Amino acid sequence: MPGQRSLGLDGPRRILLAQTSFAGDVVLTLPLHDALAAAFPAAEIHWLVRPAAVGLIAARVGVDRVHIFDKHGKDAGGAGLLRTSRRLRAGRFDSALAVQRSFRTALMLALAGIPFRAGFADAPGWWLYHCRVARRGTHASERLLALAAALGVAPEGLSLPPRLVVEPAAARRIDVLLEREGIAAEARILVVAPGSVWATKRWPAAAFGALMVSLVPARFDAAIVVGTAGDRIACGDAVRVASGARVVDLCGRTDAAELVALLARASCAVANDSAVGHIAATLDVPLVSIFGPTVPEQGFAPRGAHVRVVGLPLGCRPCSRHGTARCPLGTHACMVDLDVADVREALLAGLEPPQGGQVTG
Ligand code: SF4
Missing domain, CATH: 3.40.50.2000 (Glycogen Phosphorylase B;)
Structure with a gap:
């Protein structure tokens, strides 16, 4: 030993x-x-x-x-x-x-x-x-x-969040992919990530869909849905609800480097408490991060001047450190009761000139 x-x-x-x-x-x-x-x-x-x-x-x-x-x-x-x-x-x-x-x-x-x-x-x-x-x-x-x-290192005064770097080859692949999907280079893009490894950390897919309908084309030219292969159901459901809006489903079609490149082109992103939020924060992309069974005070929220965390003020939050497969109360109220209008409002506020990070809920 x-x-x-x-x-x-x-x-x-x-x-x-x-x-x-x-x-x-x-x-x-x-x-x-x-x-x-x-x-x-x-x-x-x-x-x-x-x-x-x-x-x-x-x-x-x-x-x-x-x-x-x-x-x-x-x-x-x-x-x-x-x-x-x-x-x-x-x-x-x-x-x-x-x-x-x-x-x-x-x-x-x-x-x-x-x-x-x-x-x-x-x-x-x-x-x-x-x-x-x-x-x-x-x-x-x-x-x-x-x-x-x-x-022997005592780091002090480090600026957070750190920066990720866009890989040029990945950026080119994303440019080609978006062009094929009819998304112009100057398009205002909303990146939407409805997935999470844990079921309780997912805001309902229907709510993500309704959010996209309310914002595209009013505030964005297109919404792009992202996720891993494991997020297919959540992404597919969100895309179906938003079928009238200009939505491109890239779930399972981007690797990590391409996701970084895509987020670097985005005007805004909305995600559950998941990796997409952390990546967006490192790129200074305005982000709405939706929290349910977890809370920012646990120390895992994305950080940055353009990050807004939304969540409901419920006494049962947090009920776990990293999310769970089932709500212990059987209600999943932390997510199903979170209004589309509240997330939309936070998102639009984040598009204003930065006033510093804001946390609600
Ligand atoms: S116990 Fe509360 S915080 Fe946990 S999943 Fe259920 S509603 Fe959400």
């Missing part, structure tokens, strides 16, 4: 950030990356992420610095973990920060033989880390940023 250890005086030369959680969590980890990059300009900083997140950061850090752990696909199970550990061993990292609290990650980094490993003190497998860091801070970005202390 490793004891508490610090890195040598020279500092790290080759750092691995292991973050194989959801895409939104990768965005929340960017301030940690930026703090390390500022502190160690000569060091290489690599990422270990899920396949779906590669496109988020490859343009930012370079493709050769992104490593994939397909933990729910071809790298699932013990054999996949061993295989990934061997790949990481070949990377000859001198230090690794485990951003997730995961025993699998702790074990993989140990098997990779990385000589200095750090993670959170309350993480499963904490005893496999040479340095354990207490989680502190009110927002998830700040809590993750605390890990920089393991490498």
Whole structure:
């Protein structure tokens, strides 16, 4: 079992950030990356992420610095973990920060033989880390940023949100895709993301549809619906309700890099508490983020001057940390009672010149 250890005086030369959680969590980890990059300009900083997140950061850090752990696909199970550990061993990292609290990650980094490993003190497998860091801070970005202390970095004054970079090739693919759909280069685009991994975090698809009908073409030339393959039902239902409006369904048709490029072209975005909101915030796109079973005070809301969070003032909120499959009360009132008019009002207010971030509900 490793004891508490610090890195040598020279500092790290080759750092691995292991973050194989959801895409939104990768965005929340960017301030940690930026703090390390500022502190160690000569060091290489690599990422270990899920396949779906590669496109988020490859343009930012370079493709050769992104490593994939397909933990729910071809790298699932013990054999996949061993295989990934061997790949990481070949990377000859001198230090690794485990951003997730995961025993699998702790074990993989140990098997990779990385000589200095750090993670959170309350993480499963904490005893496999040479340095354990207490989680502190009110927002998830700040809590993750605390890990920089393991490498002797005390980040202060970092601007949030961090920036994602639009990959030129992805931007060209989006331009072609939109042109084929009849969307002009100067069109005012509303990006709509009705999906979420968790059912209780989804505002009803019919409400998203009605919102689009109320805004297109009155305020936007077109609405573009986005989501992963798992969001097909929610996206399809929203598109059907909005069938009279100019709506393009790109659900399952964009990878992460293309989603960044698409959001960079958007005039506004509306999303549940999901990755799309975090990405829009990093691009300074006016965003309405719809919260139900979770609340911003839990520290996972998108941040930025153009972010508006809407949610109902119910005593049962929050009822979970990350959302659940079913409402414990059986009502799902936090979402089904949220009016289209309220979301519309927040969205239109967000199109006004920025007055600073605003949180309601
Ligand atoms: S308990 Fe309340 S906050 Fe949780 S899902 Fe049900 S209505 Fe929403």
